[in-house]
Amino acid sequence: DAGITQSPRHKVTETGTPVTLRCHQTENHRYMYWYRQDPGHGLRLIHYSYGVKDTDKGEVSDGYSVSRSKTEDFLLTLESATSSQTSVYFCAISETIREQFFGPGTRLTVL
Amino acid sequence: GIQVEQSPPDLILQEGANSTLRCNFSDSVNNLQWFHQNPWGQLINLFYIPSGTKQNGRLSATTVATERYSLLYISSSQTTDSGVYFCAVGPLTGANNLFFGTGTRLTVIP
Known part of the structure; x- marks a missing residue:
């Protein structure tokens, strides 16, 4: 299995609070991604990174920001959490624009 | 983005039966993956198969890129095969994104 960890694995927070999710990889892969999974939608891309300090938006990026200061870490920040951001968040990595491998996920509940 | 349709949405099998899951996609792709999401939520890579045929034990997959579909075959199913199977595709150009179907x-x- 690809070495990907996500923290925290579960989080409950209140509307309006900032939240940061962390993805850490030990594979030295160039690309990293954040997806969210919601019922009836499969997984959808939020943001991705193609190198240190190089990031771009995905299809559902509103309300989220990301940072990548080291190859191994990719952070997803919800500046002011809303109930619509209650979801399961998955991080993924890939060495090339080919096969992606997913982390274990973070379940976020915004009350 | 690319539209991905999976069928059937739900499937109930007796242990030992065989099944075929289908994935149709709306545009040319350079990436196609099949995943199994187990009851604990983990996404497990089954196949990376933008074209051709691959087999891994009781599972096999075929992608016909020119006709924009892929099939996942499960033979001699076991209770541990339960879960949701996702097809995901990546576009030829633009962001290195995977577009997911809604799963089977x-x-x-038993």
Whole structure:
């Protein structure tokens, strides 16, 4: 299995609070991604990174920001959490624009 | 983005039965992956198969890129095969994104 960890694995927070999710990889892969999974939608891309300090938006990026200061870490920040951001968040990595491998996920509940 | 349709949405099998899951996509792709999401939520890579045929034990997959579909075959199903199977595709150009279908939920009963 690809070495990907996500923290925290579960989080409950209140509307309006900032939240940061962390993805850490030990594979030295160039690309990293954040997806969210919601019922009836499969997984959808939020943001991705193609190198240190190089990031771009995905299809559902509103309300989220990301940072990548080291190859191994990719952070997803919800500046002011809303109930619509209650979801399961998955991080993924890939060495090339080919096969992606997913982390274990973070379940976020915004009350 | 690319539209991905999976069928059937739900499937119930008796242990030992065979099944075929289908994935149709709306545009040319350079990436196609099949995943199994187990009951604990983990996404497990089954196949990376933008074209051709691959086999791994009781599972096999075929992608016909020119006709924009892929098939996942599960033979001699086991209860541990239960879960949701996702097809995901990546576009030829633009962002290195995977577009997911909504999955096929498989339940294997003993």
